[in-house]
Amino acid sequence: MAQSQLLGPAEIRELAAELDVTPTKKLGQNFLHDPNTVRMIVAAAELEPDDVVVEVGPGLGSLTLGLVDTVSRVAALEIDPRLAGRLPRTVAERAPEFADRLAVINTDALQARRADLAAVGAEPTALVANLPYNVSVPVLLHLLAELPSIRRVLVMVQKEVADRLAATPGSKVYGVPSVKAAFYGDVSRAGTIGKNVFWPAPNIESGLVRIDVTSGHPRDLRDAVFPLVDAAFAQRRKTLRSTLAPLYGSAADAEEALRAAGIDPGLRGEKLTVDDFVRLGEARRGA
Incomplete structure (x- = not known):
């Protein structure tokens, strides 16, 4: 099976320059530019060919390219209209066999509704994303509440947030995010990501959090x-x-x-x- 041509540092900077995009702290933008990290995230999500993935903040398309050749459909929620407009072309250029698997929705993930996904033929079974760090927990909890079809979550967040989400009772960092995430399923840490796989490099390390969504507690x-x-x-x-x-x-x-x-x-x-x-x-x- 063919694979997408993943983006490296040079391609990320070229795309950003073409779009006149400067990563902003306000939107929590740090663009992932390391193909090996993309492969690690996709592998950690343990996706199946028939999965339908919702991705939040695809940015310039690094993770999107790693997803479209793995699953049946990717619905990408992107708040920046320039990035949302360019993403289909990036996928068509670098993964032409899989371009029809992508649907881009130009919206704030915190405002996304189940109907928005249904409109593009997506009933998501998984959430896989490098979440905008400034709103990572609200976005995660909103989408878990709004999209009950999701069975698997694999998200990248600040390392401290990852620790809080996966914390167990009695630990110093156990709190509101820990309990609310656990309401939906089994939460675990799935790895740590260094700073240098991003442009610009953030001041903090990142962590991967996995949630295996169970039906243990009635919604x-x-x-x-x-x-x-x-x-x-x-x-x-x-x-x-x-x-x-x-x-x-x-x-x-x-x-x-x-x-x-x-x-x-x-x-x-x-x-x-x-x-x-x-x-x-x-x-x-x-x-």
Whole structure:
């Protein structure tokens, strides 16, 4: 099977110059220019030929080229109209056999809707992306909520964010992103990426996060569970009896709910698993 011609540093700079694109911090742009890193990301995602991938922030097309020759369809969400306009031609030039597998949607990923993907014939089974670092967690959680067909996630984020997403109860970095990501499935670290595979090189290392999306927790519980998670970590030094009091009306009512769910009211939020929060959410919704 033919393979895409991946982009290297020279090609990235040529494309940027052609489009008069200067990477901006506001859009979280750091263009990936190392073919080996692209291959590593695609391999870590363990995609199948019939997968439909949604990619966020394809930029100049480095990862896109690594995806189109691997899966049946790639729906790329790109906020910058210049980049969105050039991407189909880049794929046609460097992966002509697979150009018809690409659909580009010029939109902010935080505003993307399931209907937008359906309009281009995509019911995504996977999210694979080098996420814009300034909005990585909001974008990840939005797309997991909006696209219930996704079964696999492999995203690149800041290393510290990767650590938080994959953290387990009791660790110092376990918090809101950890619990909310775990609500959707099994979260794990899938590697660390150095600075020099990007142009411009960021000041931080990056990390790969993989989520194997399971149907363990009913999606319709999210609105009952997530406010509990936000409240539990809003004041990390306080006990759950105290932090959840505003949601239940009083500390006494919060304590009663916690005890009914088999949770010690004297614990802090960082000790609770996603299953604990789900039990609380189920009881709260049913009350």
